[in-house]
Amino acid sequence: MNAARRVHDFLVVVVMSELTESEIQALCERYPLPEGVEDCVMSREDLAETLQVSLNTVTSWLSKGMPMLQEGGPGKSYELQLSACFAWRQAQKADEDLRSDKVKRAQAAMRLALVGGATGDTIEALDPKTRRDIMAAQIEQERFQRERNQLMRRDDVHEMMELVYGIIRDRMNAAPDLIERRNALEPKVVQELIDACDDIVTDVRGTIDRFWRERPMRDGANERRDLFDA
Structure with a gap:
């Protein structure tokens, strides 16, 4: 082990x-x-x-x-x-x-395998022509998506996610007290409702954090660093 x-x-x-x-x-x-x-x-x-x-x-x-x-x-x-x-x-x-991290490694390995790499390889393990073809295709795809308004600024996406998370967190924190007052629920039911709401908030926060950890800023031109694939 x-x-x-x-x-x-x-x-x-x-x-x-x-x-x-x-x-x-x-x-x-x-x-x-x-x-x-x-x-x-x-x-x-x-x-x-x-x-x-x-x-x-x-x-x-x-x-x-x-x-x-x-x-x-x-x-x-x-x-x-x-x-x-x-x-x-x-x-x-x-x-x-x-x-x-385990999920991230599995995703990276699968992406590489789909373009002809082997388990444990990185993109640098591919031959120069294959690397150039992958990068050229990625640049062309980003240009096409940007023209169709399918790319957004990274900061705008981050701000939107935090706004949505704040709404979910505040509503979930307030929901148990609100429902208890309206329905005179038993303490056990209220606690189950609190646990369910907390689990939702925790899962949303974790999902957002993992989303950004798995999409670090890339090196390259300022234009490309500023954009995010929507």
């Missing part, structure tokens, strides 16, 4: 199950708090403000296994150790990145 696979398996375990004290300590050592941040015990509200997420998101993380010192209830507030919660969240992000 290679190192990347071992790390992936470890992360899957720690973000999907209840952690032991030794596992929490191992996570905190692997993902320590940023320099200058003092560790302390927080409420759900405090943690949400510190990590700049909604209270619903923190609640969703707790349901998925984020460690806690004390579970909240009637007359009792949640107690959350900042270092443990931060480390758990960083491990979760690392697992998402590992899965995204």
